[in-house]
Amino acid sequence: xxxxxxxxxxxxxxxxxxxxxxxxxxxxxxxxxxxxxxxxxxxxxxxxxxxxxxxxxxxxxxxxxxxxxxxxxxxxxxxxxxxxxxxxxxxxxxxxxxxxxxxxxxxxxxxxxxxxxxxxxxxxxxxxxxxxxxxxxxxxxxxxxxxxxxxxxxxxxxxxxxxxxxxxxxxxxxxxxxxxxxxxxxxxxxxxxxxxxxxxxxxxxxxxxxxxxxxxxxxxxxxxxxxxxxxxxxxxxxxxxxxxxxxxxxxxxxxxxxxxxxxxxxxxxxxxxxxxxxxxxxxxxxxxxxxxxxxxxxxxxxxxxxxxxxxxxxxxxxxxxxxxxxxxxxxxxxxxxxxxxxxxxxxxxxxxxxxxxxxxxxxxxxxxxxxxx
Numbered sequence: 001x002x003x004x005x006x007x008x009x010x011x012x013x014x015x016x017x018x019x020x021x022x023x024x025x026x027x028x029x030x031x032x033x034x035x036x037x038x039x040x041x042x043x044x045x046x047x048x049x050x051x052x053x054x055x056x057x058x059x060x061x062x063x064x065x066x067x068x069x070x071x072x073x074x075x076x077x078x079x080x081x082x083x084x085x086x087x088x089x090x091x092x093x094x095x096x097x098x099x100x101x102x103x104x105x106x107x108x109x110x111x112x113x114x115x116x117x118x119x120x121x122x123x124x125x126x127x128x129x130x131x132x133x134x135x136x137x138x139x140x141x142x143x144x145x146x147x148x149x150x151x152x153x154x155x156x157x158x159x160x161x162x163x164x165x166x167x168x169x170x171x172x173x174x175x176x177x178x179x180x181x182x183x184x185x186x187x188x189x190x191x192x193x194x195x196x197x198x199x200x201x202x203x204x205x206x207x208x209x210x211x212x213x214x215x216x217x218x219x220x221x222x223x224x225x226x227x228x229x230x231x232x233x234x235x236x237x238x239x240x241x242x243x244x245x246x247x248x249x250x251x252x253x254x255x256x257x258x259x260x261x262x263x264x265x266x267x268x269x270x271x272x273x274x275x276x277x278x279x280x281x282x283x284x285x286x287x288x289x290x291x292x293x294x295x296x297x298x299x300x301x302x303x304x305x306x307x308x309x310x311x312x313x314x315x316x317x318x319x320x321x322x323x324x325x326x327x328x329x330x331x332x333x334x335x336x337x338x339x340x341x342x343x344x345x346x347x348x349x350x351x352x353x354x355x356x357x358x359x360x361x362x363x364x365x366x367x368x369x370x371x372x373x
Contacts, residue, residue: 051291057365059320096336099344123366149180161257163190261293276341305338
């Protein structure tokens with residue numbers, strides 16, 4: 001065969017196209033064709049070793065009490081807290097984020113993101129799908145696939161022993177905005193809703209019934225052995241999607257890499273303490289473990305930092321703080337220390353482990369809060 005150049009030679013004439021067709025008919029096999037296509041576009045069939053961790057703040061964390069304070073504004077706008085300096089000249093953060101001050105040179109604040117939705121449903125869909133909802137800005141239906149589902153679809157041929165798309169939430173949380181929409185249930189996230197900070201935490205979806213241990217070759221028994229595989233099927237009940245999901249589940253269950261990635265006990269106490277022994281801190285640590293093991297997209301919801309213990313008076317479990325359900329500043333005093341520790345530890349750990357070229361960490365919610373208090 002000729003040594004094909006990777007440079008495009010320009011438009012192909014009808015005569016040349018017919019010659020290629022004749023060559024194919026004369027014995028150009030599929031493997032030759034695929035090799036030629038790869039040579040023509042050497043990047044197309046290669047998946048870069050990159051990943052995204054999305055820290056999602058449902059309800060709308062306040063800008064003016066985090067990264068965009070207004071210290072010189074009138075009292076009714078600037079709130080109760082004071083800005084503090086970071087290790088980046090000119091960049092201040094809220095006094096409730098002291099750990100952020102030490103890693104500010106390792107993150108960027110993007111102030112140009114905006115949309116026109118004033119309800120959580122519309123704002124959430126706009127942020128997680130990059131498209132406006134089809135009807136009603138408060139509609140909870142996911143009309144378009146979440147970005148994690150798109151990544152899962154685009155990288156479906158890649159399975160390194162861990163799920164491509166994982167979602168960590170509180171137990172029982174409704175997660176419609178994070179789903180695959182018309183891509184189907186095969187591209188929904190592998191969801192775990194639990195308080196990861198408890199000593200008895202385990203990923204139940206990766207556990208086998210005792211009588212089935214060691215029988216990984218028996219797929220029917222294996223499927224029956226899941227303790228709680230949570231699947232949401234679309235209305236059509238697509239068998240193809242079910243087969244895909246079941247196969248992925250089997251592959252994960254049979255993978256030591258998956259079980260090891262989800263095993264927080266393999267981290268030393270110092271690292272676990274760095275993140276904080278809260279639901280938020282341990283979810284962030286587990287996200288780092290997953291992408292380090294080969295996962296492409298992990299979403300970490302940070303709503304209630306201490307599930308199971310109840311929220312303090314005048315606070316609300318999400319970031320949706322209103323005068324009718326909480327005191328905004330009391331709520332910040334409760335949440336911010338947990339948030340500060342988990343996020344700053346994740347930034348610090350990513351750099352310490354040399355993962356800063358591999359992982360894109362995104363921290364956002366569906367919108368912020370107006371400064372008028």
